[in-house]
Amino acid sequence: TRSIVQSVPAASLLKFYRDLTAILKEASESHLAEPMLSQSILQYVTHAYFASVKERQSPLMLTRLISTCCGSPICCRSIFHLHCDKELSSMKSFLHFVTARWKASDIQSPYPHFVYLHKDLLVSQRRRVSIMVEILMTWNGFAECYIFHYKAWLMNSSDNSKNPMQLTRAHAEQEAAAIDAIALNFVGQLALDSQVLNFAGSRLARAATKQDKKLNTLALLRCTFQRFSEQVQLDYCLEGSADYMLQRRFLAPSSILSKELIENYDRTKLFEHFSSARESYKLNDCSGAGEKVFACGLLKIAGLSCQVFVAAHETIDSALEVFTLCMTKGERVDTYVAVEGSLFAERICDVVLEYSMIAVEKVITAAASKMRNVHLWKRLGSEFATTFPLSEVLMDELRQCCHHIDMMDIEPRLQALLTEETNELQIPWDEIFKSFDRSPLFHCIRFDRGEEINWVVYSREYDIFIDIVSEQSSSMTQKHFRRVRLLLKDNFGEQNIAKNASDQFVSFILNWVWDDCWLGL
Numbered sequence: 001t002r003s004i005v006q007s008v009p010a011a012s013l014l015k016f017y018r019d020l021t022a023i024l025k026e027a028s029e030s031h032l033a034e035p036m037l038s039q040s041i042l043q044y045v046t047h048a049y050f051a052s053v054k055e056r057q058s059p060l061m062l063t064r065l066i067s068t069c070c071g072s073p074i075c076c077r078s079i080f081h082l083h084c085d086k087e088l089s090s091m092k093s094f095l096h097f098v099t100a101r102w103k104a105s106d107i108q109s110p111y112p113h114f115v116y117l118h119k120d121l122l123v124s125q126r127r128r129v130s131i132m133v134e135i136l137m138t139w140n141g142f143a144e145c146y147i148f149h150y151k152a153w154l155m156n157s158s159d160n161s162k163n164p165m166q167l168t169r170a171h172a173e174q175e176a177a178a179i180d181a182i183a184l185n186f187v188g189q190l191a192l193d194s195q196v197l198n199f200a201g202s203r204l205a206r207a208a209t210k211q212d213k214k215l216n217t218l219a220l221l222r223c224t225f226q227r228f229s230e231q232v233q234l235d236y237c238l239e240g241s242a243d244y245m246l247q248r249r250f251l252a253p254s255s256i257l258s259k260e261l262i263e264n265y266d267r268t269k270l271f272e273h274f275s276s277a278r279e280s281y282k283l284n285d286c287s288g289a290g291e292k293v294f295a296c297g298l299l300k301i302a303g304l305s306c307q308v309f310v311a312a313h314e315t316i317d318s319a320l321e322v323f324t325l326c327m328t329k330g331e332r333v334d335t336y337v338a339v340e341g342s343l344f345a346e347r348i349c350d351v352v353l354e355y356s357m358i359a360v361e362k363v364i365t366a367a368a369s370k371m372r373n374v375h376l377w378k379r380l381g382s383e384f385a386t387t388f389p390l391s392e393v394l395m396d397e398l399r400q401c402c403h404h405i406d407m408m409d410i411e412p413r414l415q416a417l418l419t420e421e422t423n424e425l426q427i428p429w430d431e432i433f434k435s436f437d438r439s440p441l442f443h444c445i446r447f448d449r450g451e452e453i454n455w456v457v458y459s460r461e462y463d464i465f466i467d468i469v470s471e472q473s474s475s476m477t478q479k480h481f482r483r484v485r486l487l488l489k490d491n492f493g494e495q496n497i498a499k500n501a502s503d504q505f506v507s508f509i510l511n512w513v514w515d516d517c518w519l520g521l
Helices: 002-006 010-031 039-051 060-070 088-102 169-189 192-209 217-227 230-239 259-263 267-276 348-380 392-400 412-418 429-438 495-520
Strands: 072-080 105-107 114-123 127-140 145-158 244-251 293-301 304-312 320-327 336-338 345-347 403-406 442-449 452-459 464-471 481-488
Touching: 060 114, 060 127, 060 145, 072 169, 072 192, 088 105, 088 114, 088 127, 088 169, 088 192, 114 169, 127 169, 145 169, 192 217, 192 230, 192 244, 192 293, 192 304, 192 320, 217 244, 217 293, 217 304, 217 320, 230 244, 244 348, 259 348, 267 348, 293 348, 304 348, 320 348, 336 348, 345 348, 348 392, 392 442, 392 452, 412 481, 412 495, 429 442, 429 452, 429 495, 452 495, 464 495, 481 495
Parallel strands: none
Antiparallel strands: 072 145, 105 114, 114 127, 127 145, 244 320, 293 304, 304 320, 336 345, 403 481, 442 452, 452 464, 464 481
């Protein structure tokens, strides 16, 4: 007790002395006729003190004294916390987390780095068995992280004055065995290493659905995986102490994308595209206070719920880091299951990782395809330059990613112009399409396809392509048009804009014909 008393500040020493003598006096007067200190009184003091510890503000030094003198030490360890958690508030959150998991109560302390947790294991009128855990949080400048020093005592107290009972030897041995079993079960739950993993997993699972602006999600992902290897996490699952398992793999887009898609792949643009089109891919931005991280939504794999995170690789410019957080809920994931379409059984953790990577690859491929389509649309449209080498292959690729509308259905005047069998107007179509290219409102690209001519007219105002195919003919005025259609973007939804673009196109042709007739007079 000397070291405990010496650790009390001088200003609090008198109060500590009064608290101690008051509780001893109360115990001795209640328990024995003569005021004397004995083992029986110490048992009663411990029993009475922890019976009321939840209802009143307990003196911290008394708690420490009684735990040291009357408790049996059952555990004493130190653990390092995650390097990314450098704030004391995060340590407090961790303590609240383990307190709730252990269903314990915390004893308030005037010192921010010093906490006591108390949990009753067995309570009766005569006997009280409880656990007292002392936690001291210190910052280690060399390791650059917080260190948890914790001790645990088993408090086995009794009050024979209220319900005197003579125990037989057999009964006493049974009671002792039951207390040992309860204590050992709780000691198994005291594994704070696995609780650090569970705390990190719970924060990541929460961040995947609702972004925490103060949390550096990517740093937490990397620190957690660096601290707990896959084998260590499997050992925790084997013990039943882990509720989460975090796996990591690297993904090189060049290994999954085609040659055309990899041409326009850029990781920065990919993440910008994810940010602007999260709903299309069912992504959540969970970056928080750190670099960009996207969660791919909740996946059900092998009966387990999983969250998949995608982030930029730390050193390789184009590569990605994929983290899979599996909610094991204490279940083992190193057992084998049958996989549909496979002749061999696989471990659950391997199945989870495989299907997670497949889901990410699908999202990356879909996004790369969309980025490629946008690139083609701009290259042949708003950013078109005659210096660019063009090929029919690029135009065919653009057609495959567009919505098509037959222009004859929405513009009856065009049908009258293109289906004029008598050729009375003598419309010089080659000249008209050349004039499209000279207009500030359009540009026109021509492709010769053997027996066909393909004109592609782009409307700068409406960002729409008009795709026209006609037969090759020696006559400049007699053309047989096989197809006239509008090419619209995938996300193009307003039909009135298509009508306006069609009206602009036909009006340009009619004005050109009118001007040509006027000049011919």
